[in-house]
Amino acid sequence: xxxxxxxxxxxxxxxKQKLKERDIVxxxxxDKPQSQRQLYxxxxxxxxxxxxxxxxxxxxxxxxVQDVFVKIFMNINTLRNESTLISWIKTITxxxxxxxxxxxxxxxxxxxxxxxxxxxxxxxxxxxxxxxTEQLLKFIQELPDGFRTIFNLYAxxxxxxxxxxxxxxxxxxxVRSQYLRARKILREKIENYE
Amino acid sequence: MNNxxxxxxxxxxxxxxxxxxGLWDKIENNPTWQKHLRRQKVKNLVLYSAMTIVAxxxxxxxxxxxxxTDTVLPEEESTETIxxxxxxxxxxxxxxxxxxxxxxxxxxxxxxxxxxxSNMVSAFEAxxxxxxxxxxxxxxxxxxxxxPPSENAISTSQTENKDKVNTKTESEQTPNVxxxxxxxxxKEESTPTPSPTxxxxxxxxxxxxxxxxxxxxGDGLNDIFKPVTAAEVHNYQLDIYMTNxxxxxxxxxxxxxxxxxxxxxxQNGGNYVYIIKYKDSDGKEHIDKGQLLLMR
Numbered sequence: 001x002x003x004x005x006x007x008x009x010x011x012x013x014x015x016k017q018k019l020k021e022r023d024i025v026x027x028x029x030x031d032k033p034q035s036q037r038q039l040y041x042x043x044x045x046x047x048x049x050x051x052x053x054x055x056x057x058x059x060x061x062x063x064x065v066q067d068v069f070v071k072i073f074m075n076i077n078t079l080r081n082e083s084t085l086i087s088w089i090k091t092i093t094x095x096x097x098x099x100x101x102x103x104x105x106x107x108x109x110x111x112x113x114x115x116x117x118x119x120x121x122x123x124x125x126x127x128x129x130x131x132x133t134e135q136l137l138k139f140i141q142e143l144p145d146g147f148r149t150i151f152n153l154y155a156x157x158x159x160x161x162x163x164x165x166x167x168x169x170x171x172x173x174x175v176r177s178q179y180l181r182a183r184k185i186l187r188e189k190i191e192n193y194e
Numbered sequence: 195m196n197n198x199x200x201x202x203x204x205x206x207x208x209x210x211x212x213x214x215x216g217l218w219d220k221i222e223n224n225p226t227w228q229k230h231l232r233r234q235k236v237k238n239l240v241l242y243s244a245m246t247i248v249a250x251x252x253x254x255x256x257x258x259x260x261x262x263t264d265t266v267l268p269e270e271e272s273t274e275t276i277x278x279x280x281x282x283x284x285x286x287x288x289x290x291x292x293x294x295x296x297x298x299x300x301x302x303x304x305x306x307x308x309x310x311x312s313n314m315v316s317a318f319e320a321x322x323x324x325x326x327x328x329x330x331x332x333x334x335x336x337x338x339x340x341x342p343p344s345e346n347a348i349s350t351s352q353t354e355n356k357d358k359v360n361t362k363t364e365s366e367q368t369p370n371v372x373x374x375x376x377x378x379x380x381k382e383e384s385t386p387t388p389s390p391t392x393x394x395x396x397x398x399x400x401x402x403x404x405x406x407x408x409x410x411x412g413d414g415l416n417d418i419f420k421p422v423t424a425a426e427v428h429n430y431q432l433d434i435y436m437t438n439x440x441x442x443x444x445x446x447x448x449x450x451x452x453x454x455x456x457x458x459x460x461q462n463g464g465n466y467v468y469i470i471k472y473k474d475s476d477g478k479e480h481i482d483k484g485q486l487l488l489m490r
Contacts, residue, residue, distance in 0.1 A: 031231075040218060044218075045210035045212065045213060046209075048210070048212070049206070049208075049210045052211050053206055053209070058214075061211075062220070065213065066220050066221050066224055069221050070221060073227065074226075074227070127197060128201055133205050133209065136202065137206075151202075155199040156202055156206045156207060183198050
Protein backbone atom coordinates (compact mmCIF):
# COMPACT_ATOMS: atom_id res chain seq x y z
CA UNK A 1 0.00 0.00 0.00
CA UNK A 2 2.74 2.37 1.02
CA UNK A 3 4.72 1.44 -2.05
CA UNK A 4 1.75 2.11 -4.25
CA UNK A 5 1.25 5.56 -2.80
CA UNK A 6 4.95 6.23 -3.25
CA UNK A 7 4.69 5.32 -6.91
CA UNK A 8 1.70 7.60 -7.29
CA UNK A 9 3.59 10.44 -5.64
CA UNK A 10 6.56 9.77 -7.89
CA UNK A 11 4.41 9.74 -11.01
CA UNK A 12 2.75 12.93 -9.86
CA UNK A 13 6.16 14.56 -9.46
CA UNK A 14 7.21 13.49 -12.94
CA UNK A 15 3.95 14.77 -14.37
CA LYS A 16 4.36 18.10 -12.63
CA GLN A 17 7.90 18.38 -13.90
CA LYS A 18 6.77 17.64 -17.44
CA LEU A 19 4.02 20.20 -17.20
CA LYS A 20 6.51 22.77 -15.96
CA GLU A 21 8.87 21.90 -18.79
CA ARG A 22 6.09 22.34 -21.30
CA ASP A 23 5.27 25.75 -19.81
CA ILE A 24 8.90 26.77 -20.02
CA VAL A 25 9.16 25.70 -23.65
CA UNK A 26 5.92 27.49 -24.49
CA UNK A 27 7.24 30.61 -22.79
CA UNK A 28 10.50 30.39 -24.72
CA UNK A 29 8.57 30.01 -27.95
CA UNK A 30 6.75 33.24 -27.07
CA ASP A 31 10.13 34.94 -26.41
CA LYS A 32 9.42 35.46 -22.73
CA PRO A 33 12.66 36.41 -20.92
CA GLN A 34 11.46 34.78 -17.71
CA SER A 35 10.97 31.37 -19.35
CA GLN A 36 14.32 31.68 -21.12
CA ARG A 37 15.97 32.27 -17.80
CA GLN A 38 14.18 29.23 -16.34
CA LEU A 39 15.33 27.05 -19.22
CA TYR A 40 18.87 28.30 -18.79
CA UNK A 41 18.84 27.65 -15.04
CA UNK A 42 17.58 24.14 -15.64
CA UNK A 43 20.00 23.01 -18.33
CA UNK A 44 23.06 25.23 -18.12
CA UNK A 45 25.03 22.78 -15.93
CA UNK A 46 24.32 19.88 -18.26
CA UNK A 47 25.43 21.89 -21.27
CA UNK A 48 28.50 23.10 -19.39
CA UNK A 49 29.41 19.50 -18.51
CA UNK A 50 29.19 18.48 -22.13
CA UNK A 51 31.11 21.52 -23.31
CA UNK A 52 33.94 20.82 -20.86
CA UNK A 53 34.38 17.35 -22.35
CA UNK A 54 34.82 18.69 -25.85
CA UNK A 55 36.88 21.76 -25.06
CA UNK A 56 40.07 22.02 -23.07
CA UNK A 57 39.32 24.78 -20.60
CA UNK A 58 36.51 26.61 -18.83
CA UNK A 59 36.53 29.87 -20.87
CA UNK A 60 36.19 27.90 -24.12
CA UNK A 61 33.41 25.81 -22.59
CA UNK A 62 31.57 28.93 -21.48
CA UNK A 63 31.81 30.36 -24.97
CA UNK A 64 30.23 27.15 -26.22
CA VAL A 65 27.48 27.33 -23.59
CA GLN A 66 26.73 30.88 -24.65
CA ASP A 67 26.43 29.88 -28.29
CA VAL A 68 24.33 26.84 -27.38
CA PHE A 69 21.74 28.87 -25.49
CA VAL A 70 21.52 31.52 -28.16
CA LYS A 71 20.90 28.75 -30.67
CA ILE A 72 18.29 27.17 -28.41
CA PHE A 73 16.37 30.40 -27.93
CA MET A 74 16.53 31.26 -31.60
CA ASN A 75 15.43 27.84 -32.83
CA ILE A 76 13.07 26.67 -30.14
CA ASN A 77 10.16 27.20 -32.50
CA THR A 78 11.43 24.27 -34.58
CA LEU A 79 11.06 21.94 -31.58
CA ARG A 80 7.84 20.02 -32.14
CA ASN A 81 7.80 17.60 -29.25
CA GLU A 82 8.61 18.95 -25.78
CA SER A 83 9.53 15.48 -24.50
CA THR A 84 12.60 15.42 -26.76
CA LEU A 85 13.91 18.67 -25.30
CA ILE A 86 16.92 17.14 -23.51
CA SER A 87 18.13 15.13 -26.49
CA TRP A 88 17.55 18.19 -28.68
CA ILE A 89 19.68 20.33 -26.36
CA LYS A 90 22.37 17.63 -26.32
CA THR A 91 22.44 17.47 -30.11
CA ILE A 92 22.74 21.24 -30.36
CA THR A 93 25.57 21.21 -27.83
CA UNK A 94 27.47 18.49 -29.68
CA UNK A 95 27.22 20.29 -32.98
CA UNK A 96 28.16 23.61 -31.42
CA UNK A 97 31.22 22.04 -29.85
CA UNK A 98 32.32 20.57 -33.16
CA UNK A 99 31.75 23.92 -34.89
CA UNK A 100 33.75 25.63 -32.17
CA UNK A 101 36.69 23.23 -32.60
CA UNK A 102 36.50 23.52 -36.37
CA UNK A 103 36.60 27.31 -36.18
CA UNK A 104 39.60 27.06 -33.88
CA UNK A 105 41.68 24.53 -35.79
CA UNK A 106 40.24 24.56 -39.32
CA UNK A 107 40.44 20.78 -39.22
CA UNK A 108 39.93 18.77 -36.09
CA UNK A 109 41.63 15.63 -37.34
CA UNK A 110 45.22 16.49 -38.11
CA UNK A 111 46.73 13.03 -37.94
CA UNK A 112 45.53 10.68 -40.58
CA UNK A 113 45.89 7.12 -39.45
CA UNK A 114 44.30 4.65 -41.78
CA UNK A 115 45.91 1.39 -40.77
CA UNK A 116 43.41 -0.86 -39.06
CA UNK A 117 46.09 -3.54 -38.83
CA UNK A 118 47.62 -1.43 -36.12
CA UNK A 119 44.59 -2.14 -33.97
CA UNK A 120 45.22 -2.10 -30.30
CA UNK A 121 43.85 -5.12 -28.54
CA UNK A 122 43.13 -4.54 -24.90
CA UNK A 123 41.19 -7.11 -23.02
CA UNK A 124 41.91 -5.68 -19.63
CA UNK A 125 38.55 -5.52 -17.96
CA UNK A 126 39.72 -4.06 -14.73
CA UNK A 127 37.20 -1.73 -13.15
CA UNK A 128 38.54 1.68 -12.21
CA UNK A 129 36.22 3.15 -9.66
CA UNK A 130 38.58 5.04 -7.46
CA UNK A 131 39.36 7.83 -9.87
CA UNK A 132 37.45 11.07 -9.27
CA THR A 133 35.39 12.47 -12.14
CA GLU A 134 37.42 15.69 -12.21
CA GLN A 135 40.57 13.64 -12.92
CA LEU A 136 38.84 11.70 -15.69
CA LEU A 137 37.75 15.00 -17.20
CA LYS A 138 41.26 16.27 -17.01
CA PHE A 139 42.53 13.17 -18.88
CA ILE A 140 40.01 13.65 -21.64
CA GLN A 141 40.83 17.35 -21.91
CA GLU A 142 44.50 16.52 -22.32
CA LEU A 143 43.83 14.49 -25.46
CA PRO A 144 44.44 16.10 -28.85
CA ASP A 145 41.35 17.68 -30.44
CA GLY A 146 40.70 14.84 -32.91
CA PHE A 147 41.01 12.05 -30.36
CA ARG A 148 38.96 13.89 -27.83
CA THR A 149 36.11 14.69 -30.17
CA ILE A 150 35.86 11.18 -31.53
CA PHE A 151 36.08 9.57 -28.11
CA ASN A 152 33.36 11.90 -26.79
CA LEU A 153 31.09 11.27 -29.73
CA TYR A 154 31.53 7.53 -29.83
CA ALA A 155 32.00 6.43 -26.22
CA UNK A 156 29.89 8.95 -24.31
CA UNK A 157 27.33 10.43 -26.66
CA UNK A 158 26.69 7.15 -28.47
CA UNK A 159 27.16 8.23 -32.09
CA UNK A 160 28.11 5.59 -34.64
CA UNK A 161 31.34 5.58 -36.65
CA UNK A 162 29.39 6.39 -39.77
CA UNK A 163 27.72 9.43 -38.26
CA UNK A 164 30.99 10.68 -36.80
CA UNK A 165 32.75 10.26 -40.14
CA UNK A 166 30.01 12.35 -41.78
CA UNK A 167 30.17 15.04 -39.11
CA UNK A 168 33.94 15.39 -39.22
CA UNK A 169 34.29 14.83 -42.97
CA UNK A 170 36.72 11.95 -42.79
CA UNK A 171 36.73 8.21 -43.45
CA UNK A 172 35.02 5.73 -41.17
CA UNK A 173 38.20 3.69 -40.69
CA UNK A 174 40.03 6.83 -39.67
CA VAL A 175 37.44 7.50 -37.00
CA ARG A 176 37.72 3.95 -35.77
CA SER A 177 41.52 3.96 -35.47
CA GLN A 178 41.51 7.38 -33.84
CA TYR A 179 38.98 6.23 -31.32
CA LEU A 180 41.09 3.18 -30.46
CA ARG A 181 44.13 5.38 -30.06
CA ALA A 182 42.30 7.72 -27.79
CA ARG A 183 41.13 4.87 -25.65
CA LYS A 184 44.63 3.49 -25.38
CA ILE A 185 45.99 6.85 -24.22
CA LEU A 186 43.24 7.16 -21.66
CA ARG A 187 43.88 3.67 -20.33
CA GLU A 188 47.55 4.43 -19.91
CA LYS A 189 46.76 7.63 -18.08
CA ILE A 190 44.30 5.96 -15.75
CA GLU A 191 46.69 3.13 -14.99
CA ASN A 192 49.50 5.57 -14.33
CA TYR A 193 47.26 7.54 -12.00
CA GLU A 194 46.46 4.49 -9.95
CA MET B 195 31.71 -2.32 -24.55
CA ASN B 196 35.10 -1.62 -23.20
CA ASN B 197 35.57 -0.90 -19.50
CA UNK B 198 37.11 2.52 -20.27
CA UNK B 199 34.12 3.39 -22.43
CA UNK B 200 31.79 2.20 -19.73
CA UNK B 201 33.60 4.22 -17.10
CA UNK B 202 33.42 7.39 -19.12
CA UNK B 203 29.83 6.80 -20.17
CA UNK B 204 28.73 6.26 -16.60
CA UNK B 205 30.52 9.28 -15.31
CA UNK B 206 29.87 11.75 -18.13
CA UNK B 207 26.57 10.88 -19.80
CA UNK B 208 24.67 13.26 -17.55
CA UNK B 209 27.66 15.07 -16.15
CA UNK B 210 26.89 18.50 -14.84
CA UNK B 211 29.44 21.19 -14.22
CA UNK B 212 28.99 24.46 -12.35
CA UNK B 213 28.57 27.59 -14.43
CA UNK B 214 29.99 30.96 -13.55
CA UNK B 215 27.42 33.57 -12.52
CA GLY B 216 28.13 36.06 -15.24
CA LEU B 217 27.33 33.68 -18.07
CA TRP B 218 23.66 34.60 -18.31
CA ASP B 219 24.54 38.26 -18.74
CA LYS B 220 26.94 37.24 -21.48
CA ILE B 221 24.14 35.34 -23.24
CA GLU B 222 21.82 38.32 -22.88
CA ASN B 223 24.45 40.60 -24.39
CA ASN B 224 25.47 38.15 -27.09
CA PRO B 225 25.57 40.06 -30.40
CA THR B 226 23.70 37.39 -32.38
CA TRP B 227 21.05 37.20 -29.70
CA GLN B 228 20.71 40.97 -29.59
CA LYS B 229 20.41 41.03 -33.34
CA HIS B 230 17.72 38.38 -33.21
CA LEU B 231 15.80 40.31 -30.55
CA ARG B 232 16.03 43.50 -32.57
CA ARG B 233 14.73 41.69 -35.62
CA GLN B 234 11.88 40.28 -33.56
CA LYS B 235 11.05 43.74 -32.32
CA VAL B 236 10.96 45.10 -35.85
CA LYS B 237 8.81 42.17 -36.89
CA ASN B 238 6.38 42.82 -34.06
CA LEU B 239 6.36 46.51 -34.83
CA VAL B 240 5.53 45.84 -38.46
CA LEU B 241 2.84 43.38 -37.41
CA TYR B 242 1.23 45.77 -34.95
CA SER B 243 1.40 48.70 -37.33
CA ALA B 244 -0.18 46.59 -40.05
CA MET B 245 -2.92 45.59 -37.64
CA THR B 246 -3.57 49.18 -36.62
CA ILE B 247 -3.62 50.26 -40.25
CA VAL B 248 -6.17 47.58 -41.04
CA ALA B 249 -8.23 48.59 -38.00
CA UNK B 250 -8.14 52.26 -38.96
CA UNK B 251 -9.01 51.33 -42.52
CA UNK B 252 -12.05 49.36 -41.48
CA UNK B 253 -13.16 52.13 -39.12
CA UNK B 254 -12.94 54.78 -41.82
CA UNK B 255 -14.66 52.48 -44.28
CA UNK B 256 -17.52 52.02 -41.85
CA UNK B 257 -17.71 55.74 -41.16
CA UNK B 258 -17.66 56.56 -44.85
CA UNK B 259 -20.18 53.88 -45.62
CA UNK B 260 -22.80 55.26 -43.25
CA UNK B 261 -23.08 58.76 -44.73
CA UNK B 262 -23.26 57.18 -48.15
CA THR B 263 -26.44 55.39 -47.27
CA ASP B 264 -27.61 58.64 -45.76
CA THR B 265 -26.95 60.74 -48.82
CA VAL B 266 -27.84 58.29 -51.54
CA LEU B 267 -31.56 58.39 -51.51
CA PRO B 268 -32.68 57.29 -54.92
CA GLU B 269 -36.32 57.19 -53.86
CA GLU B 270 -37.32 60.71 -54.75
CA GLU B 271 -35.29 60.96 -57.89
CA SER B 272 -36.35 57.62 -59.18
CA THR B 273 -40.03 58.24 -58.66
CA GLU B 274 -39.78 61.58 -60.39
CA THR B 275 -37.95 60.12 -63.30
CA ILE B 276 -40.41 57.28 -63.55
CA UNK B 277 -43.28 59.67 -63.77
CA UNK B 278 -41.48 61.83 -66.29
CA UNK B 279 -40.52 58.86 -68.36
CA UNK B 280 -43.80 57.08 -68.29
CA UNK B 281 -45.96 60.04 -68.99
CA UNK B 282 -44.95 63.54 -69.85
CA UNK B 283 -48.61 64.34 -69.61
CA UNK B 284 -48.58 63.70 -65.89
CA UNK B 285 -45.55 65.96 -65.56
CA UNK B 286 -47.49 68.68 -67.31
CA UNK B 287 -50.38 68.24 -65.02
CA UNK B 288 -48.20 69.26 -62.12
CA UNK B 289 -48.67 72.77 -63.37
CA UNK B 290 -52.33 72.51 -62.74
CA UNK B 291 -53.45 73.81 -59.41
CA UNK B 292 -54.72 70.56 -57.98
CA UNK B 293 -53.41 67.17 -58.84
CA UNK B 294 -55.38 64.12 -58.07
CA UNK B 295 -55.02 60.59 -59.13
CA UNK B 296 -58.43 60.97 -60.65
CA UNK B 297 -57.13 63.54 -63.07
CA UNK B 298 -54.15 61.49 -63.90
CA UNK B 299 -56.25 58.50 -64.66
CA UNK B 300 -58.53 60.51 -66.92
CA UNK B 301 -55.69 62.19 -68.75
CA UNK B 302 -53.31 59.31 -69.11
CA UNK B 303 -54.67 56.20 -67.60
CA UNK B 304 -52.06 53.96 -69.17
CA UNK B 305 -49.22 55.84 -67.58
CA UNK B 306 -50.78 55.69 -64.18
CA UNK B 307 -51.42 52.04 -64.61
CA UNK B 308 -47.79 51.56 -65.32
CA UNK B 309 -46.81 53.57 -62.33
CA UNK B 310 -49.21 51.75 -60.10
CA UNK B 311 -48.09 48.46 -61.54
CA SER B 312 -44.47 49.23 -60.82
CA ASN B 313 -45.34 50.29 -57.33
CA MET B 314 -48.14 51.86 -55.51
CA VAL B 315 -45.75 53.58 -53.22
CA SER B 316 -44.21 55.66 -55.95
CA ALA B 317 -47.64 56.88 -56.92
CA PHE B 318 -48.22 58.06 -53.38
CA GLU B 319 -44.97 59.82 -53.36
CA ALA B 320 -45.76 61.44 -56.66
CA UNK B 321 -48.91 62.86 -55.19
CA UNK B 322 -47.08 64.05 -52.14
CA UNK B 323 -44.39 65.67 -54.22
CA UNK B 324 -46.85 67.37 -56.44
CA UNK B 325 -48.52 68.94 -53.49
CA UNK B 326 -45.11 69.91 -52.23
CA UNK B 327 -44.21 71.56 -55.50
CA UNK B 328 -47.00 74.07 -55.13
CA UNK B 329 -46.49 76.86 -52.70
CA UNK B 330 -50.24 77.36 -52.50
CA UNK B 331 -50.62 73.87 -51.03
CA UNK B 332 -48.02 73.84 -48.31
CA UNK B 333 -49.41 70.92 -46.50
CA UNK B 334 -51.86 68.17 -47.06
CA UNK B 335 -54.12 69.61 -44.45
CA UNK B 336 -54.45 72.79 -46.51
CA UNK B 337 -55.23 70.97 -49.65
CA UNK B 338 -57.90 69.02 -47.85
CA UNK B 339 -59.99 72.09 -47.27
CA UNK B 340 -59.61 73.50 -50.71
CA UNK B 341 -59.59 70.34 -52.72
CA PRO B 342 -61.81 67.55 -51.67
CA PRO B 343 -60.92 65.31 -54.68
CA SER B 344 -57.25 65.10 -53.70
CA GLU B 345 -58.23 64.36 -50.19
CA ASN B 346 -60.36 61.61 -51.56
CA ALA B 347 -57.44 60.25 -53.41
CA ILE B 348 -55.22 60.24 -50.39
CA SER B 349 -57.79 58.86 -48.08
CA THR B 350 -58.89 56.19 -50.47
CA SER B 351 -55.37 55.30 -51.26
CA GLN B 352 -54.61 54.98 -47.61
CA THR B 353 -57.58 52.78 -47.01
CA GLU B 354 -56.37 50.88 -50.04
CA ASN B 355 -53.03 50.63 -48.35
CA LYS B 356 -54.49 49.03 -45.33
CA ASP B 357 -56.54 46.62 -47.39
CA LYS B 358 -53.43 45.69 -49.21
CA VAL B 359 -51.53 45.07 -46.02
CA ASN B 360 -54.25 42.73 -44.95
CA THR B 361 -54.24 40.87 -48.22
CA LYS B 362 -50.50 40.62 -48.10
CA THR B 363 -50.45 39.22 -44.66
CA GLU B 364 -52.84 36.59 -45.85
CA SER B 365 -50.95 35.75 -49.00
CA GLU B 366 -47.43 37.10 -49.16
CA GLN B 367 -47.27 38.09 -52.78
CA THR B 368 -45.76 41.04 -54.53
CA PRO B 369 -48.05 43.58 -56.12
CA ASN B 370 -46.14 43.12 -59.36
CA VAL B 371 -47.56 39.68 -59.78
CA UNK B 372 -51.04 40.92 -59.09
CA UNK B 373 -51.66 43.53 -61.73
CA UNK B 374 -55.32 42.72 -61.82
CA UNK B 375 -55.76 43.89 -58.28
CA UNK B 376 -53.93 47.11 -59.04
CA UNK B 377 -56.19 47.77 -61.93
CA UNK B 378 -59.12 47.26 -59.68
CA UNK B 379 -57.77 49.81 -57.29
CA UNK B 380 -57.44 52.30 -60.08
CA LYS B 381 -60.95 51.64 -61.16
CA GLU B 382 -62.14 52.23 -57.67
CA GLU B 383 -60.25 55.46 -57.53
CA SER B 384 -61.50 56.62 -60.87
CA THR B 385 -65.09 56.32 -59.74
CA PRO B 386 -65.68 59.40 -57.65
CA THR B 387 -66.92 58.55 -54.19
CA PRO B 388 -68.22 61.01 -51.64
CA SER B 389 -65.61 61.68 -49.00
CA PRO B 390 -66.48 59.99 -45.76
CA THR B 391 -65.79 61.95 -42.62
CA UNK B 392 -63.75 59.28 -40.80
CA UNK B 393 -61.34 59.13 -43.72
CA UNK B 394 -60.63 62.82 -43.50
CA UNK B 395 -59.99 62.41 -39.77
CA UNK B 396 -57.53 59.74 -40.60
CA UNK B 397 -55.58 62.00 -42.88
CA UNK B 398 -55.41 64.59 -40.16
CA UNK B 399 -54.18 61.98 -37.77
CA UNK B 400 -51.42 60.77 -40.05
CA UNK B 401 -49.31 63.42 -41.75
CA UNK B 402 -47.17 60.76 -43.38
CA UNK B 403 -47.58 58.84 -46.52
CA UNK B 404 -46.15 55.49 -45.59
CA UNK B 405 -45.41 52.85 -48.18
CA UNK B 406 -46.48 49.39 -47.18
CA UNK B 407 -43.78 47.54 -49.08
CA UNK B 408 -40.31 48.01 -50.48
CA UNK B 409 -37.83 46.02 -52.49
CA UNK B 410 -34.19 46.45 -51.36
CA UNK B 411 -32.70 44.69 -54.38
CA GLY B 412 -30.52 47.52 -55.60
CA ASP B 413 -32.44 48.28 -58.79
CA GLY B 414 -32.99 51.89 -57.80
CA LEU B 415 -36.71 51.42 -57.31
CA ASN B 416 -38.00 51.52 -53.76
CA ASP B 417 -34.77 50.25 -52.30
CA ILE B 418 -35.30 52.16 -49.10
CA PHE B 419 -38.28 52.25 -46.81
CA LYS B 420 -39.10 55.68 -45.52
CA PRO B 421 -42.26 57.57 -44.84
CA VAL B 422 -42.81 60.80 -46.75
CA THR B 423 -44.46 63.91 -45.55
CA ALA B 424 -45.02 67.42 -46.80
CA ALA B 425 -45.89 68.75 -43.39
CA GLU B 426 -43.54 70.09 -40.80
CA VAL B 427 -42.79 67.54 -38.09
CA HIS B 428 -40.58 67.54 -35.03
CA ASN B 429 -39.02 64.87 -32.87
CA TYR B 430 -39.40 62.38 -35.65
CA GLN B 431 -38.42 58.80 -34.90
CA LEU B 432 -38.83 55.70 -37.01
CA ASP B 433 -38.44 52.23 -35.53
CA ILE B 434 -38.77 48.95 -37.36
CA TYR B 435 -39.26 45.62 -35.68
CA MET B 436 -39.43 42.04 -36.82
CA THR B 437 -42.65 40.18 -36.26
CA ASN B 438 -40.99 38.41 -33.36
CA UNK B 439 -40.38 41.79 -31.75
CA UNK B 440 -36.70 42.18 -32.53
CA UNK B 441 -35.67 45.74 -33.21
CA UNK B 442 -33.94 46.03 -36.56
CA UNK B 443 -33.82 49.70 -37.44
CA UNK B 444 -34.09 53.12 -35.93
CA UNK B 445 -33.77 56.56 -37.44
CA UNK B 446 -34.30 60.11 -36.30
CA UNK B 447 -33.55 61.59 -39.67
CA UNK B 448 -36.60 61.97 -41.83
CA UNK B 449 -34.54 61.55 -44.98
CA UNK B 450 -32.87 58.41 -43.77
CA UNK B 451 -34.83 55.26 -44.40
CA UNK B 452 -34.28 51.56 -43.93
CA UNK B 453 -32.37 49.75 -46.67
CA UNK B 454 -33.40 46.28 -45.53
CA UNK B 455 -30.16 45.53 -43.71
CA UNK B 456 -29.73 44.53 -40.10
CA UNK B 457 -26.23 44.33 -38.62
CA UNK B 458 -24.80 44.44 -42.11
CA UNK B 459 -26.77 41.53 -43.53
CA UNK B 460 -29.80 41.70 -45.79
CA GLN B 461 -32.96 40.59 -44.07
CA ASN B 462 -35.30 38.01 -45.48
CA GLY B 463 -38.48 39.00 -47.18
CA GLY B 464 -41.54 39.15 -44.99
CA ASN B 465 -43.58 41.34 -42.74
CA TYR B 466 -42.10 43.94 -40.47
CA VAL B 467 -43.73 46.41 -38.14
CA TYR B 468 -42.98 50.12 -38.16
CA ILE B 469 -43.64 52.65 -35.49
CA ILE B 470 -43.30 56.34 -36.31
CA LYS B 471 -43.35 58.90 -33.55
CA TYR B 472 -43.42 62.59 -34.29
CA LYS B 473 -44.87 65.95 -33.26
CA ASP B 474 -46.75 68.07 -35.70
CA SER B 475 -46.43 71.82 -36.07
CA ASP B 476 -48.90 72.31 -33.19
CA GLY B 477 -46.72 70.25 -30.89
CA LYS B 478 -49.19 67.39 -30.76
CA GLU B 479 -47.66 63.95 -30.47
CA HIS B 480 -48.50 61.31 -33.02
CA ILE B 481 -47.70 57.62 -33.21
CA ASP B 482 -48.19 55.77 -36.48
CA LYS B 483 -48.05 52.02 -36.49
CA GLY B 484 -48.40 49.59 -39.29
CA GLN B 485 -46.97 46.72 -41.19
CA LEU B 486 -44.59 46.79 -44.06
CA LEU B 487 -43.59 44.08 -46.44
CA LEU B 488 -39.99 43.49 -47.43
CA MET B 489 -39.92 41.90 -50.85
CA ARG B 490 -37.09 40.10 -52.51
